Amino acid sequence: MRKGITITIAIIAIALLWYFFIKPQDYQIRVVAKANIGTINQALKAWNNTLPEASIRQIKDLAHLEQMVASGDSTHIYTWYAKPINDSTSQLVIDVKDIQHSFANKLAVPFSDTNFEKQTRKTVTDFIENLNAHKKEFKVTFIGEEQLPSTYCACVEHKTLQSNKAFGMMKSYPFINSVVASNKIQVNGVPFIETTKWNIENDSLSFNFCYPIIKTDSLPAIKDLIYKEFIGVKSLKAIYNGNYMTSDRAWYTLLDYAKEKNITVNPKPIEFFFNNPNMGGDALRWKAEVFMPLTDQDE
Known part of the structure; x- marks a missing residue:
């Protein structure tokens, strides 16, 4: 009986020690x-x-x-x-x-x-x-896999926090628009961002904000503007409706799908924008096509 009491007291003492000092x-x-x-x-x-x-x-x-x-x-x-x-x-x-x-x-x-x-x-x-x-305030619709086409484009480089992505876009919109208009450059699609680096741990982001254009021999050299070939890749696709400040919510939907289906992706999302955020309006009517590139492009 004494042994049982001793064990009980010890258990209670350990439980109290854990509760007050370790928990x-x-x-x-x-x-x-x-x-x-x-x-x-x-x-x-x-x-x-x-x-x-x-x-x-x-x-x-x-x-x-x-x-x-x-x-x-x-x-x-x-x-x-x-x-x-x-x-x-x-x-x-x-x-x-x-x-x-x-x-x-x-x-x-x-x-x-x-x-x-x-x-x-x-x-x-x-x-x-x-x-x-x-x-x-937003809606994400998963679509499936799609092959992105390649295009030539005029871009502005950005390094910012993930939450500030849309502000970088809004700043670059009038700049690229003015370059295109004043130099009679032919646009070949809707503007898009091409992520070059995404640090998921600290939410830092590097991306190119681009206008697809027709390549010519007379494109002007403009400070802070780069011309490059965007190489289309096979990607997972989602449709995002909402303010572009939070279009990264679609990124996580695509990452979750890839994880669930054991699909290897390159976490460098690409977004095509069908509305100009500088024009305002009902954000739920804004549309972006969001892509997460597949790592294995041979399949």
């Missing part, structure tokens, strides 16, 4: 989000930028992010983990820790609904509401 979170929330992991990743980063005192960083991969939010005399750490349920729904697990008051929170949480818990739930609810509103 990483003070509180955990689980919620289903109606979005894929890439959209959640970008929406969470964008929403974080609207908070007065907060920072966020991606850890491991798209599915893991760590957010620090100032709250009064405390700093709350939110560790977000997203796990796909299907192609449009994910399970979110959020671990939350109050750096300054972790022990007190762990002591109080099992016995009462603390202000810390209420604030944490409100923060997560605010994000989910923001995500749901964002989902209504």
